[in-house]
Amino acid sequence: MKPPLTPIVLSLALAFPGCNRPPEKKGIALVTKAMDSEFWLVLADGARAAAAEHPDYELVISAPDREINVDQQVSILENQVRRGVKALIVDPAGTAQVNSTLEQAVARGIPVVLIDTDAPFEKKSTYIGTDNAKGGSLAAIGMVAAVGATGDVVLISGVPGNESQDARARGFLDEIAKTPRIKVVAQQPGNSERQLGLTVMENLLTAHPNIKGVFATNDQMALGAMEAVEARKLRGKIAIIGFDATKEAASAIVEGKLTGSVAQSPREMGRQGVLAAIALAEGRTVPRLIDTGTEYVDAKNAAKYAK
């Protein structure tokens, strides 16, 4: 019988980069929902910068391939818990699904810091992030300002069940309800993806040719919707508002193709997340809620986000 060599070879290959490791540092893990857009990259940057100031800690950053792969995030979290990190910084992809793993972490004495997306997890040490409902209401105020006090608008939302995007949609709808002559005539899912944002917007423009505005709960979908509006030569006639104020969205605002977006501070989330994690690992306490702030971005202030 041939010996099963493959697993051995693979394990050796994996062990190789770890050969020359200096003496053990205290580990902290940051687990985001994905690493596929500017938002995550900036968040990770902020976290790295904060960790660099604390050389006795080692920060490990990992994420599932896609936001929708919640189970993959659960596995990553399990691995980090088993590895025995000193603190866990998590941006939960599914607020319900990660619960039992986070329970395990706390049971082993690992403090849990939630960032970006809050979860109904009682034993968290803190939540650090945007007040998404407030951000949604900022978008609604921007929408009312852009379309005037009357007209039909539509909403393109994220992956169904994604807490932070649902909160943005709720905040938007609650705020827009205060202007009774603006009606939200459709709410359709774009799964946070640009391609679907384009398709859904085309279809909504067909079903509701008279709409005056669209709010998409992230910039990827807003940029997709923007291409649909551009293709129909409706620039300026339909207000398009996104969320995140990514560099690309901010440039589109400067060019007048996009109306507005809501800026969050992913860098601040990453930084505060790491600082809170280190504080907790050293036995200090941190506030239960840290709001990293939101700002409505339109033609007036987009330039600083476009850099």
Add this chain to the structure above:
Amino acid sequence: MSRAGARILLGRLAPLLGLVILCVVLALTSPHFLTADNLINVLRQSSVNALLALGQLVVIITAGIDLSIGSILGVSSVVLAMLLRAGAPPLLAVLGTLVLGGLIGLLNGLLLTRLKLPHPFISTLGTMNVARGAAMILAGGVPISGLPEGFRSPFNGDLFGVPAAVIVVGFAGVIVHLLLERTVYGRDLFAIGGNREAARLAGVPVSSRLELAYTVCGLMAAVASLVLAARMNSGFPLAGTGAELDAIAAVIIGGASFFGGVGTVSGTLIGALFIGLLRNGLNLLDVSAYWQMIVIGMVIVAAVVVDVLRARQGD
């Protein structure tokens, strides 16, 4: 006509029948559906999936599967955008993208025939992840936007009211049809899918034909990336995530068999159109996100049930 003959005819016509029924339902329920604008729109929206499905069809006919096409689409769109942004002439960038897609497809074929991996599910699952990761690395995780008009207008414009994307699908459809139905290569692919061992014994060069099938499939994914990038005005590493599943669904809804040896270009195009119409109709009718998932899932299962029943009748 004999009863068996009638059944075969019904099997052939089932996809078209499904399409007609869906159109009637949508026309009755939404006043916006049956307009020239909307229908042209659906054609345009279906074009990327149609191109992917044409490639997938060639592979499924050999009783194979290609899970990597969504990722090939992603990495191709990124490389295309990088070439264009670096100032490459559009024609050169397009050719480079096509060569890349073809090469990744060829790699899929070689993994299957030379490394003798047990099933293309494995080799293409590997390529799916590698290509997606490469797209992320190349693009640094963010979309590359703002493509030159010299590239966009030929793929995103209209010709006598017909979207260029639809014309590209038409061309690709004719070429794949001719390959499958009019050449010795096509006949060999059907033979391999029908019974691989018998085909080998009859002297069909199985390995090189399979390599051809996967190369065509990768090439079609690259063609799809041209249309998508022109439409989105960007190349982005997430492009086509999960697109392989829609393409497989289109091929199966279009009457091809998962067991291999059966499938037509016309059926596949109908399948792609069916999925496009379904998504369009769900948006027009403002169906909630949760119900959309249920409807799409049920349609896919229904199509495979038809395939299984057909295979059982064939026994």
